[in-house]
Amino acid sequence: MNGLEKHLSRRQLLRLLGIGSTGAVLAACGASQTASPTQAPAAKATDAPAAPAATEVPKPTDAPAPTEASKAAAQTLIIGRGGDSVALDPAVVTDGESARVCTAVYDTLTIIEGTSTKVVPWLAESWDTKDSKVWTFKLRSGVKFHDGTECNADAVKFNFDRWMDPKNPYRYADQKYEYWDTEMSSVVDKVDVVDPSTIKISLKDPSSLLLVKLTLFNFAIASPTAIKEQKEKYATQTGKPVGTGRFKFDSWVPNDKITVVRNDDWWGNTANLAYTQKPLLEKIIWRSIPDNSTRFAEYQAGTLDMADLAQTDALTLKGNPEYTETTSPSLAVGYIAFNQAVKPFDKVEVRKAWAHAVNWDAIITTFYGEYAKRATCFQPPAILGHNPEIKAYEYSPEKAKELLKAAGLENGFETDFWYIPVVRGYFPDSKALAEAMAADLAKVGIKLNLKTEDWGAYLKDRKDGKFASWALGWGSDNGDPDNFIGYHFIWSDPTKPNIEDSYNNPKLQELLQKGRTEPDAANREKLYKQAEQIVHDDVPRIPVAWPEGVSFTKKYIKGDKPLVFRDKYELFSVEK
Amino acid sequence: MPNPVRLDDQPNRIHYWLMGSYIFRRILMVIPVLIVVSFVSFGFIRLIKGDPVQIMLGERAPAEEVEKFKQQMGLNDPMPIQYLRYMQQLLQGNMGKSLITRVPVTTELAYRLPATIEAIFFALLIGVTVGVSMGVLAAIKRNTAIDLIANMVALLGVAMPVFWLALVMIYLFGVFLKILPPGARIDANIVIPPITGFYLIDSLLHGRTDWFVDALKHMVMPSLVLSTTVMPSIMRLTRASMLEVLRADYIRTARAKGLKMGSVILRHALRNALLPVITTIGLQIGGLLGGAILTENAFSWTGMGQWFFGAISRRDYPVLQAAILLNATIFVIMTMLVDISYALIDPRIRYK
Numbered sequence: 042m043n044g045l046e047k048h049l050s051r052r053q054l055l056r057l058l059g060i061g062s063t064g065a066v067l068a069a070c071g072a073s074q075t076a077s078p079t080q081a082p083a084a085k086a087t088d089a090p091a092a093p094a095a096t097e098v099p100k101p102t103d104a105p106a107p108t109e110a111s112k113a114a115a116q117t118l119i120i121g122r123g124g125d126s127v128a129l130d131p132a133v134v135t136d137g138e139s140a141r142v143c144t145a146v147y148d149t150l151t152i153i154e155g156t157s158t159k160v161v162p163w164l165a166e167s168w169d170t171k172d173s174k175v176w177t178f179k180l181r182s183g184v185k186f187h188d189g190t191e192c193n194a195d196a197v198k199f200n201f202d203r204w205m206d207p208k209n210p211y212r213y214a215d216q217k218y219e220y221w222d223t224e225m226s227s228v229v230d231k232v233d234v235v236d237p238s239t240i241k242i243s244l245k246d247p248s249s250l251l252l253v254k255l256t257l258f259n260f261a262i263a264s265p266t267a268i269k270e271q272k273e274k275y276a277t278q279t280g281k282p283v284g285t286g287r288f289k290f291d292s293w294v295p296n297d298k299i300t301v302v303r304n305d306d307w308w309g310n311t312a313n314l315a316y317t318q319k320p321l322l323e324k325i326i327w328r329s330i331p332d333n334s335t336r337f338a339e340y341q342a343g344t345l346d347m348a349d350l351a352q353t354d355a356l357t358l359k360g361n362p363e364y365t366e367t368t369s370p371s372l373a374v375g376y377i378a379f380n381q382a383v384k385p386f387d388k389v390e391v392r393k394a395w396a397h398a399v400n401w402d403a404i405i406t407t408f409y410g411e412y413a414k415r416a417t418c419f420q421p422p423a424i425l426g427h428n429p430e431i432k433a434y435e436y437s438p439e440k441a442k443e444l445l446k447a448a449g450l451e452n453g454f455e456t457d458f459w460y461i462p463v464v465r466g467y468f469p470d471s472k473a474l475a476e477a478m479a480a481d482l483a484k485v486g487i488k489l490n491l492k493t494e495d496w497g498a499y500l501k502d503r504k505d506g507k508f509a510s511w512a513l514g515w516g517s518d519n520g521d522p523d524n525f526i527g528y529h530f531i532w533s534d535p536t537k538p539n540i541e542d543s544y545n546n547p548k549l550q551e552l553l554q555k556g557r558t559e560p561d562a563a564n565r566e567k568l569y570k571q572a573e574q575i576v577h578d579d580v581p582r583i584p585v586a587w588p589e590g591v592s593f594t595k596k597y598i599k600g601d602k603p604l605v606f607r608d609k610y611e612l613f614s615v616e617k
Numbered sequence: 618m619p620n621p622v623r624l625d626d627q628p629n630r631i632h633y634w635l636m637g638s639y640i641f642r643r644i645l646m647v648i649p650v651l652i653v654v655s656f657v658s659f660g661f662i663r664l665i666k667g668d669p670v671q672i673m674l675g676e677r678a679p680a681e682e683v684e685k686f687k688q689q690m691g692l693n694d695p696m697p698i699q700y701l702r703y704m705q706q707l708l709q710g711n712m713g714k715s716l717i718t719r720v721p722v723t724t725e726l727a728y729r730l731p732a733t734i735e736a737i738f739f740a741l742l743i744g745v746t747v748g749v750s751m752g753v754l755a756a757i758k759r760n761t762a763i764d765l766i767a768n769m770v771a772l773l774g775v776a777m778p779v780f781w782l783a784l785v786m787i788y789l790f791g792v793f794l795k796i797l798p799p800g801a802r803i804d805a806n807i808v809i810p811p812i813t814g815f816y817l818i819d820s821l822l823h824g825r826t827d828w829f830v831d832a833l834k835h836m837v838m839p840s841l842v843l844s845t846t847v848m849p850s851i852m853r854l855t856r857a858s859m860l861e862v863l864r865a866d867y868i869r870t871a872r873a874k875g876l877k878m879g880s881v882i883l884r885h886a887l888r889n890a891l892l893p894v895i896t897t898i899g900l901q902i903g904g905l906l907g908g909a910i911l912t913e914n915a916f917s918w919t920g921m922g923q924w925f926f927g928a929i930s931r932r933d934y935p936v937l938q939a940a941i942l943l944n945a946t947i948f949v950i951m952t953m954l955v956d957i958s959y960a961l962i963d964p965r966i967r968y969k
Contacts, residue, residue: 119805124927127718215719278720292808295720295728296919297801300808326805330917331927334784335800339917342792342799497670497932504680 121348130276147261147284155604173247186264199265213273220259249560321614364593371587373516375467382543390448392580396434398441416584426569453486459511467514506540658941713935731814733920739840744847752855771849783915846908
């Protein structure tokens with residue numbers, strides 16, 4: 042989630058509590074499924090529940106009164122979420138709330154299969170490359186945008202031109218093409234139209250990551266006609282997004298709701314793809330309800346069919362016969378980190394002593410309940426390169442004392458430890474957890490001064506290397522290890538270690554860099570497994586927990602399947 | 618002992634002149650106050666720790682990115698420069714753009730304001746109607762059970778935090794009884810094309826009474842909850858003022874003339890007792906704006922209160938500045954109007 046997470050985080054922050062839910066957030070922050078090498082996030086969709094309020098468009102009604110509404114009305118899904126979309130132009134947004142709507146309205150060239158993280162054809166019907174450098178994509182024919190114009194090679198090129206060229210006339214002040222700039226600008230060299238249904242993408246260097254990057258919702262294809270007509274208003278609150286997706290944009294009442302209706306002319310209806318189906322819902326409404334308690338109340342009242350809930354709220358639905366509980370595998374990790382530029386964390390014995398001094402299993406049970414697993418290595422099992430041979434650091438105060446002695450610190454030491462000021466799936470109660478950990482550490486002579494500060498300041502100070510040791514976590518954006526272990530340990534400046542942790546291991550750098558270009562999945566896995574082992578031995582981080590997603594879906598929402606890294610609105614139906 | 622207003626008092630020229638000059642002076646006094654307000658609103662927010670850019674760009678934003686963005690937004694300039702730029706734009710009617718959504722503050726204000734006005738209007742309506750009736754009843758039935766109950770209700774109204782009351786009502790009427798919608802301004806399936814931004818007016822302009830009824834239903838709980846911020850003080854003021862008036866000579870005279878008690882209370886007593894009440898209602902609007910922040914948030918009411926609430930946790934400076942400035946301005950203007958209304962009602966004020 043690069044960008045995505047940004048957003049999520051902001052949203053969560055807003056909510057003060059931010060995690061999880063009935064649908065989504067938890068999931069988004071980290072839950073998903075087993076995977077293979079790959080990636081793309083696309084909006085992690087909420088799994089959302091669907092809906093009660095039977096009503097049709099313009100018809101007032103109280104929530105749960107089932108009217109003799111037409112079937113159409115019944116196939117309306119109302120989703121409650123913590124904030125509004127920023128805009129519905131996928132090229133310029135990064136937030137999860139925009140992504141959710143964009144993935145319903147737009148299609149990308151490739152898509153994640155869903156039950157696996159395999160990349161499969163979408164707007165691109167097939168592709169071919171000889172050297173991983175020049176890729177030729179054959180586009181599906183007869184695909185139309187919602188405005189009736191054709192989605193052909195020229196339209197696709199128009200989109201690429203707008204993303205790639207800072208001087209493109211259809212880019213406007215205030216617009217940042219962040220995803221393109223971070224994910225693609227160093228990869229793609231040029232894009233050419235071969236014939237009306239074929240485009241050629243030439244890369245700067247061979248890369249096997251192109252296909253997976255194209256599944257990102259930000260690289261969805263928008264109607265050139267609409268972009269030209271609406272200019273800077275395109276897909277903003279006062280504009281209208283036009284894509285080729287399953288759902289057509291209907292209306293946007295800022296900060297209140299966004300409505301989309303089914304696109305009955307959707308190309309996928311006739312494409313017969315094994316991994317998708319004709320959408321059953323006729324209408325989706327996303328309602329912004331910033332207050333967690335209110336959103337939860339509305340979910341219970343029946344005015345929402347699905348809702349993103351705070352985990353504390355969601356768990357109160359446990360055992361309630363109206364809801365189905367589902368957990369999804371972890372895609373996140375909560376960890377303790379050390380700044381090796383600060384003494385005594387320059388000594389590996391000290392970091393290791395810390396890892397052995399704490400009874401992590403007890404901490405997991407206490408603070409995560411059944412919704413997390415003890416992390417045995419850095420990446421959870423769903424991420425490629427997870428190394429099942431690594432054993433978690435066992436709880437042994439004696440061993441910790443020996444290690445401290447070996448480091449010349451038999452009398453222990455004192456240090457600052459920073460815990461996060463917000464609620465996250467990976468650290469649901471960071472302060473209490475820090476206290477429990479401090480109690481264990483005190484027994485071997487390590488005295489912690491617990492500290493925290495405003496979230497924004499916390500993130501910045503950590504990045505600037507101002508913390509000696511701290512707590513933080515990560516949720517995968519796309520299932521790819523480069524976005525997980527790679528993100529944390531590759532030096533942003535290739536000549537020197539990152540300031541935040543001053544962790545210097547050239548061998549690890551080499552492995553992680555290789556992982557970026559190695560085209561073969563099995564070889565990549567080997568590289569990342571080795572990287573995991575190095576991280577385990579050097580202890581630059583102590584992985585603590587792999588939080589799982591938990592959601593409580595209304596029983597009348599049918600069709601849910603555990604898809605990962607893509608939306609699945611086509612699966613849901615409302616059967617009350 | 619208040620003097621009863623003589624309704625037949627005919628002002629002469631000197632009266633008009635004095636009053637005009639009073640009003641003029643009073644308006645002039647507002648200007649320095651507003652300048653101080655703008656200064657405070659600008660400076661105060663910047664004293665709070667927390668970097669809006671880091672929050673906005675997220676925990677993964679690289680430091681250079683953050684720096685570049687700050688440069689762009691002018692957040693690195695010296696404070697006085699930032700302030701002058703802010704004031705210059707403000708005078709041109711430009712309140713900046715939200716740091717988060719990049720939507721101009723004035724654009725968002727345009728549709729958020731009607732929502733808040735609608736809620737405040739109904740809250741005042743309820744607050745005044747109920748407050749005044751309870752106050753009158755309590756005064757007439759002084760020291761009876763009715764008086765006691767009215768006082769207790771008022772006390773409860775003061776004591777209950779609005780966000781708590783809101784949640785209790787949402788659960789009671791929305792979740793369990795399911796007789797009122799638990800939140801929002803209108804049913805999720807209804808989209809009212811905006812004309813004035815006031816849902817109740819727009820629904821009628823579109824000729825949709827069903828929309829109107831639905832909007833009205835959504836109005837009930839928020840306005841009730843919001844009304845509790847003003848109702849207690851109105852009730853107690855009415856009661857106190859009524860008690861004083863009822864002891865006045867002219868009431869005794871009216872009774873002695875043989876007028877019925879009901880008519881005395883309505884035509885003679887209430888009329889005079891309400892004067893202080895009416896003037897304080899202006900001041901109450903300030904309190905309502907404060908109450909609206911929590912109430913709107915609790916009912917997902919897309920008004921100004923909800924907007925400001927969100928802006929606080931996001932350190933959305935331009936929105937917060939607008940919020941502080943607007944609230945303070947409304948308060949200052951209301952105070953001014955109250956002062957002027959005193960002058961209109963009580964001639965003695967003008968001469969001072």
